[in-house]
Each structure stands twice: as structure tokens, then as C-alpha cells.
Amino acid sequence: MGRLEDKVAIVTGGSRGIGGATARRFIEEGARVAIFDVLVADGEKLARELSADGSRAIFLKVDITSEAEVEAAVAKVVKKWGTVDVLVNNAAIPGANKFAHECSADDWDKVFAINVKGSFLCTKYAVRPMMAQKSGSIVNFSSIYALIGNDDIPPYHATKGAVLAMTKTDALCYAPHGIRVNAVHPGSTMTELFLKAADTYPKGRQAYLDMMKEKHPLRLGEPVDVANCVLFLASEEARFVTGASLVMDGGYTAQ
Numbered sequence: 001m002g003r004l005e006d007k008v009a010i011v012t013g014g015s016r017g018i019g020g021a022t023a024r025r026f027i028e029e030g031a032r033v034a035i036f037d038v039l040v041a042d043g044e045k046l047a048r049e050l051s052a053d054g055s056r057a058i059f060l061k062v063d064i065t066s067e068a069e070v071e072a073a074v075a076k077v078v079k080k081w082g083t084v085d086v087l088v089n090n091a092a093i094p095g096a097n098k099f100a101h102e103c104s105a106d107d108w109d110k111v112f113a114i115n116v117k118g119s120f121l122c123t124k125y126a127v128r129p130m131m132a133q134k135s136g137s138i139v140n141f142s143s144i145y146a147l148i149g150n151d152d153i154p155p156y157h158a159t160k161g162a163v164l165a166m167t168k169t170d171a172l173c174y175a176p177h178g179i180r181v182n183a184v185h186p187g188s189t190m191t192e193l194f195l196k197a198a199d200t201y202p203k204g205r206q207a208y209l210d211m212m213k214e215k216h217p218l219r220l221g222e223p224v225d226v227a228n229c230v231l232f233l234a235s236e237e238a239r240f241v242t243g244a245s246l247v248m249d250g251g252y253t254a255q
Helices: 017-028 040-050 069-082 107-131 155-177 193-200 206-217 223-234
Strands: 008-012 030-039 057-061 086-089 137-139 179-186 247-248
Touching: 008 017, 008 069, 017 040, 017 086, 017 223, 017 247, 030 069, 040 057, 040 137, 040 206, 040 247, 057 069, 057 193, 069 107, 086 223, 107 137, 107 179, 137 155, 137 223, 155 179, 179 223, 193 206, 223 247
Parallel strands: 008 030, 008 086, 030 057, 086 137, 137 179, 179 247
Antiparallel strands: none
């Protein structure tokens, strides 16, 4: 039997990258998965790959900054499969790579709307069926940038710190309902967005990869490396784990 056999999961930002790898691993372990994203072509393609008849995977176009869209999408999942057992708050953007004195209020608000408000809204509606059944698992995507500083993307750092604080608080709020809430903290992972950033590096992609590899003693991550950690937290193997931070960074923060 799979580790998520017959569980219903929502994965935000699930069309590609780490979110896509997570959706794929969940399906492999027996779950039914709803992919929430704004990337329609990628999301529909992945859903078809995972479940040609739509019985085990569906794509829903959802702007997670819109409360109405989140509420409606969660309701569709519950109508189709009866409940929600797992929520993965993965969707995020890096935001403006500007120091505080250079950021506009709009720069700041945009990244907070997706990374923090989006996670709040998805939790707000997905946790309700979990409370009704007295069980569930929420996995929030923070980052090693919630644990350490760096001289780039200040709004992103701030949002990931906020997500970590939300994780610990929600873990305590929902523990009486049998719901676990945990955070994952990935290091640099070879996603499409990561490679796109590498291509904009003045010295070229390979120079960027070499620079980042030096910061990760083990190696750079692959999306499935993070997805496997999310799978553990979503599963009953982690039934005594809540309010925790699981770091997967190839040793970056051990230095």
C-alpha cells in the first residue's frame, strides 16, 4: 500500500518544479492530487500525465491571492473527492531583487501577497475539512532564507520568515484537531526558475552553478529531493511531527 493511499492532497504551484515533483510523488504513493496554479498549460499537461481520466489528478486554475478563488477551488476538491487530507503550500515567487531602500511598496506587497497571504488563504479553507475529520497534514514551504541572511531578495527572505512563524503558530492552533503543520526549508534546487536565474548571471549559467555548488557541500538539490521530504511530512510516518522545520540544503546551513 502506498504511503498516501486514498489521501486527497492539494499542491499549490504544482504545475512544475518542486510542486510538480511533489504532485508526482504523491500520485506514486496512492494519493489523489489537485494541482492549484496559474500556469494553465503546464498544469493541465501534468494532470493528464498523472491521471488521463482525471480520477486521481486534476488541475484547477487558482490565483491564491484571491480569497474567492481559493474558497471555490477547495470546495471543488471536496465535492469531487469528499475531503482534503494534505495541503502543500508551495506556490511562491522570489520577488524584487532590490535592497529595502530600493523596493517600492508594490514590490513588497506583491511577494507578500503570494508567499504569505496565499498560504494563509489556502490554509484557511483547506483546514476546515481536516478539522471535521480530526486529521490532516499541512506542509508549508519556507526556505533556508528564513534561517540565514543573504544580501539579496529582501522581500523573499521576509516572507519565508513569516511562513515559518505561521507554521509554528498553526501547529499549536490545530494540534487539538489532529492536524499537523510543518515547514520545509530547501536550499538551491535545480528547478526551471533556478536555471532561469542562472542564465541571467553575468558570467553565464555554468559559472552560476559552480558558485552555488560551492555553497552546498553535498550537491545542489533536485526537485524530487525536496518532494521526498514533503512526502514524509504528509504521511503517517510523521504522525508525531508538528511545528517542525525540515531542512534539505546539501549542508548549506551546517557551515
